[in-house]
Structures are given as C-alpha cells and as structure tokens.
Amino acid sequence: MEDRKLIVSPSPHILSKHSTTRNIMLMVVIALLPTLAAAAIIFGWEVLLLTGVTVAACVGFETLYCVIMKKKVPVGDFSAVVTGLILAFNLPPSFPLWMAVIGAFVAIVIVKQLFGGIGFNFANPALVGRIVLQLSFTGRMITYIYPQSWSGVDALATATPMYALHNGPLPLMDLLLGTHAGVLGETCALTLIIGGAFLIATKVISPVIPLTYVGGVFAFKFLLGLAGGAAASASALSALSSILAGGLLLGAFFMATDYTTSPYTRSGKFVYGLLLAIVTTAIREWAGMVEGVSYALLLCNLLVPYINELSRQRPMGVGRGKRKGAA
Amino acid sequence: MEKKQSLGRVFTAGFLRENPVLRLVLGTCPTLAVTTAVFNGLGMGIAATFVLICSNMVISALRKVIPSSVRLPCFIVVIASFVTLVHMLIRAYVPALNAALGVYLPLITVNCIILGRAEMFASKNGVLASALDGLGMGIGFTIVLVLFSGIRELLGAGTLLGFAILPASIAPMSIMILPPGGFFVFGVLMALAIFIETKMGKKPSKDAACGACPSAEMCPAKGVGE
Numbered sequence: 001m002e003d004r005k006l007i008v009s010p011s012p013h014i015l016s017k018h019s020t021t022r023n024i025m026l027m028v029v030i031a032l033l034p035t036l037a038a039a040a041i042i043f044g045w046e047v048l049l050l051t052g053v054t055v056a057a058c059v060g061f062e063t064l065y066c067v068i069m070k071k072k073v074p075v076g077d078f079s080a081v082v083t084g085l086i087l088a089f090n091l092p093p094s095f096p097l098w099m100a101v102i103g104a105f106v107a108i109v110i111v112k113q114l115f116g117g118i119g120f121n122f123a124n125p126a127l128v129g130r131i132v133l134q135l136s137f138t139g140r141m142i143t144y145i146y147p148q149s150w151s152g153v154d155a156l157a158t159a160t161p162m163y164a165l166h167n168g169p170l171p172l173m174d175l176l177l178g179t180h181a182g183v184l185g186e187t188c189a190l191t192l193i194i195g196g197a198f199l200i201a202t203k204v205i206s207p208v209i210p211l212t213y214v215g216g217v218f219a220f221k222f223l224l225g226l227a228g229g230a231a232a233s234a235s236a237l238s239a240l241s242s243i244l245a246g247g248l249l250l251g252a253f254f255m256a257t258d259y260t261t262s263p264y265t266r267s268g269k270f271v272y273g274l275l276l277a278i279v280t281t282a283i284r285e286w287a288g289m290v291e292g293v294s295y296a297l298l299l300c301n302l303l304v305p306y307i308n309e310l311s312r313q314r315p316m317g318v319g320r321g322k323r324k325g326a327a
Numbered sequence: 328m329e330k331k332q333s334l335g336r337v338f339t340a341g342f343l344r345e346n347p348v349l350r351l352v353l354g355t356c357p358t359l360a361v362t363t364a365v366f367n368g369l370g371m372g373i374a375a376t377f378v379l380i381c382s383n384m385v386i387s388a389l390r391k392v393i394p395s396s397v398r399l400p401c402f403i404v405v406i407a408s409f410v411t412l413v414h415m416l417i418r419a420y421v422p423a424l425n426a427a428l429g430v431y432l433p434l435i436t437v438n439c440i441i442l443g444r445a446e447m448f449a450s451k452n453g454v455l456a457s458a459l460d461g462l463g464m465g466i467g468f469t470i471v472l473v474l475f476s477g478i479r480e481l482l483g484a485g486t487l488l489g490f491a492i493l494p495a496s497i498a499p500m501s502i503m504i505l506p507p508g509g510f511f512v513f514g515v516l517m518a519l520a521i522f523i524e525t526k527m528g529k530k531p532s533k534d535a536a537c538g539a540c541p542s543a544e545m546c547p548a549k550g551v552g553e
C-alpha cells in the first residue's frame with residue numbers, strides 16, 4: 001500500500017503537494033491575523049492575552065488528550081491554533097480567562113477529539129465552544145466593554161450595533177473600521193473582508209458559501225425593508241449595515257467554510273449558504289435574540305450530512321433515484 | 328427462552344454490562360429530566376428501584392397466569408399499583424422530594440426500564456432471579472442518576488446535595504442544568520461506560536457501536552473504532 005501512495009484520510013483532503021492540512025491551516029491563521037491586529041488596536045492589548053490563552057489551551061488540550069489516549073499528536077497541523085483563534089474572536093474583550101479555557105476544553109475535547117479528531121467533528125469546534133459559554137455565562141458573554149479612548153472616557157459598556165440596528169441604520173464607516181462594541185473578531189469588517197478575500201484568492205476556501213450567505217442576508221433584509229414600506233435606498237442602507245454589523249462576516253468567511261462541517265459539492269455549498277442566510281435573518285428579525293449567526297451555523301452544521309447526501313453528484317449514465325452503479 | 332444465567336451474573340448485569348441507562352438506553356426521559364440535583368436523582372433512583380423489585384417479583388410470580396396477548400396491560404396494572412404506593416408514601420413522608428420530582432414520580436409507571444425488565448426478564452424467569460434482576464438494575468439506574476446529577480449539580484450550580492462546593496467567585500456553568508448540558512453528560516457517560524468495558528477486555532455489543540446509530544450511513548467516522 002505504501003508505495004502506491006494511496007492515503008485515505010478525512011477532509012480537508014490533500015489537493016497537491018503544496019496543500020496539506022498544515023499549509024491550509026497556516027493560510028487561515030495568516031488570514032485571521034489582520035483582524036487580531038485590528039482587535040488589539042480597538043480594544044487594547046488584553047485582547048492578545050485572551051487570544052494567547054485560548055490558543056494555548058486548545059493546543060494544550062489536544063496534546064494532552066492525544067497523549068492520554070495514546071493517539072498521534074496532531075498539533076503540527078495547526079488546526080487547534082485556528083480553533084483557538086476563532087474561539088477568541090467569538091468572545092467579548094475582558095472575558096475572564098478561566099472561562100475561555102472552559103470554552104477551549106469544550107471545543108477541542110468534547111466536540112473534536114471525542115468524535116474522532118480532525119475531520120470527524122460534527123460541528124465547528126470553536127462555534128460550539130462559544131455557544132456553551134454563551135449559555136453558561138450569559139451575563140459575562142454579553143458584557144461588551146468598549147474603550148473609547150479618544151472620547152475622554154476610560155471604558156464604556158455599550159450596546160452592540162445589533163442592538164442599535166433596531167433604531168435605524170448606523171454610520172457605515174464605524175462598522176467597516178470596527179470602532180464599536182462587540183466580540184473581538186466581529187467588529188472590524190474591513191480586515192475580515194481582507195482575510196476572506198485572501199483565503200478565496202489562495203483557493204483555501206471556495207467563494208460559494210460566503211457569497212451566498214452574505215448575499216442572502218443582504219437580499220432578505222433588503223426585501224424585508226421594502227415589504228415594511230421603506231424606500232429602496234433606506235432598505236439598501238439598512239441591509240448593508242446588517243451584513244457589516246454582528247458576527248456575519250466572521251461566520252461566513254471563517255466558520256461556515258470549515259471543511260468538515262460544510263457540504264462537498266458546489267450545489268450543496270449553495271444550498272448551505274442560502275439556508276444559513278434564511279435561518280440567520282429569521283433569528284435576527286423574529287426571534288428573541290438580536291444575533292443569530294452562531295445558532296444558524298450550528299443548525300446548518302448538523303444538516304450538512306443530509307445536504308451532502310442530497311447533493312451527491314451522479315455518474316453520467318446512471319439514472320436518478322437508484323444508486324446501483326455507484327461505488 | 329434465553330439460556331439460564333447464574334444468579335450473581337443476573338444481579339451484576341445492571342451495574343455496567345447491561346446498565347439500563349448507559350447500555351440499554353432505557354429510561355432516558357427521567358434521567359435527563361430529574362438529574363439537575365443529586366437529591367432528585369437519588370430520590371428517583373430509589374423510588375424506581377423499589378417499584379422495579381416489587382413489580383418484577385409479582386410479574387414473575389404471575390408469569391404462568393397472565394395470557395401473553397394481554398400481558399402489557401397486566402404489567403402496567405401491576406407497575407401502576409406499586410407506583411401509586413410509592414407516590415403516596417413519598418407525598419406523606421418526603422414532601423420536598425415529591426415537589427421536586429413533580430410529574431416524573433407518577434410517570435415511573437411508564438418508565439421503560441420497569442416495563443422493559445418485566446417484558447425481557449421477569450416474564451421469563453423465576454421470582455428470586457427477577458427480584459435480583461430488579462435490585463441490580465435499580466442499583467445500576469440509581470448509580471447512573473447520582474453520577475449524572477452529581478456532575479450536573481456540581482458544574483451547573485456549584486453545589487452537591489445543596490451544599491456549596493465551588494467558591495462563590497467561580498460562576499457555575501448554567502448550561503449544565505439546562506437540557507443541552509444533560510445531553511452532553513449523557514453522551515460522555517455512555518462513551519465512558521463503553522470505554523471501561525473495552526478496557527476490561529470485553530467487546531462491546533454490536534448494538535452499542537455504529538450499528539445502532541440512525542446517521543451511521545453518512546457518518547464519516549463510521550466503523551472507525553471497531
């Protein structure tokens with residue numbers, strides 16, 4: 001078997017000599033760095049400490065689990081680093097560090113390793129880590145402290161744009177630069193778009209999911225605005241704020257595109273992106289929460305096996321329905 | 328007819344090998360619902376054990392009399408009588424437990440563990456074996472409930488049996504006493520039971536592996552651990 005170089009492994013699959021799991025994950029780390037820098041500028045250096053703790057905890061738990069279970073230690077593939085970074089991006093600044101470590105434990109041990117390690121997680125590990133923290137320490141998770149150093153006040157606990165969005169559109173420039181309250185990695189839309197564009201340009205992620213997801217949310221919000229009787233320009237403006245505010249860009253570029261928890265085929269990816277957009281808009285508009293990206297992602301992650309099954313490509317000449325000739 | 332097992336084996340089956348909750352996956356509804364506090368878990372476990380032993384013995388004694396076509400209604404009548412008895416006793420002597428368990432106390436009547444053991448064991452075996460089976464299964468159920476509720480109460484409320492364990496500076500993880508936390512603990516304990524059994528050198532039964540999973544067909548991890 002060895003000399004035929006047939007390697008059976010879970011996705012992410014090896015595409016060429018230069019694209020191994022390690023390289024792909026390094027690319028993702030690079031794509032996340034501008035946002036981390038932006039967060040450090042906006043919220044202060046504590047953000048770097050928090051990120052360092054989640055990354056170290058994720059790598060540490062993965063190593064510990066694999067050593068205890070006598071599995072090959074896969075830290076070299078950087079996937080735990082990516083999980084740690086994305087988890088930190090999902091936490092508010094000045095979040096207690098020990099709580100962040102619990103999030104890392106849930107992400108790596110419960111969601112990833114207990115289900116079989118990389119490629120077998122049923123949902124995005126960082127996402128479940130975030131949701132567990134959100135349900136466990138709700139008060140702490142929605143305390144957004146925003147240091148408005150240039151307005152004379154040391155720090156200010158403010159509403160996030162998602163709350164403010166209900167009172168009309170927001171200054172787009174603030175949303176783009178991220179100079180507002182929120183979780184670490186969601187505020188600066190500009191760096192998220194740069195990171196996402198980098199990943200698409202280097203073909204690490206396919207543009208189908210982010211484009212259908214973000215485009216879908218924009219379209220639904222625009223149509224809802226029109227249906228509500230607003231003028232076209234006002235609806236377009238509020239739809240634009242709704243894609244720049246909140247966790248949508250972070251979710252669409254970095255969490256929805258996780259190889260293991262997104263569909264394989266292009267049509268499947270399209271359906272997945274659209275489904276995410278529908279669920280996110282529905283939660284944002286009609287549910288008791290102001291932000292719906294994380295729950296939409298979790299729900300759609302669980303639907304991915306079914307989307308894969310339904311969007312499976314058929315070999316030419318094999319009829320619909322029966323898959324007799326397959327395999 | 329299954330082949331005869333030794334009485335010791337019958338008694339210990341419920342602890343791990345055929346643990347009603349973790350291996351037979353019976354009685355999951357009360358398990359998830361009442362295990363937010365150790366007191367409730369323990370109370371539920373003892374109440375169910377009592378009913379299980381009594382109903383197993385009566386059903387086993389009557390197994391030659393009950394016509395098989397109406398056996399389930401007969402089992403339910405026997406079980407319901409004992410549940411009523413327990414319910415009245417608890418209401419009279421431990422009203423706090425009655426209030427905490429609420430509707431789950433009368434619902435022991437339809438607990439699948441009790442009906443399951445009546446159908447699978449008591450209706451085919453003698454009175455002594457059935458009593459031991461009821462005791463073993465009841466102890467297995469109670470152990471799991473106490474473990475389950477211990478983990479959830481400690482992490483979710485920071486207390487054990489109502490006594491504060493975690494210092495007040497550590498905020499408890501409220502997800503653990505919410506339904507998702509229950510499912511997390513359920514999954515982890517189930518995996519642990521299979522892990523311990525595998526370590527003890529016994530092969531877990533096929534039903535416990537991928538064969539029993541409804542999503543096995545499209546699961547990427549199918550068959551990995553086998």
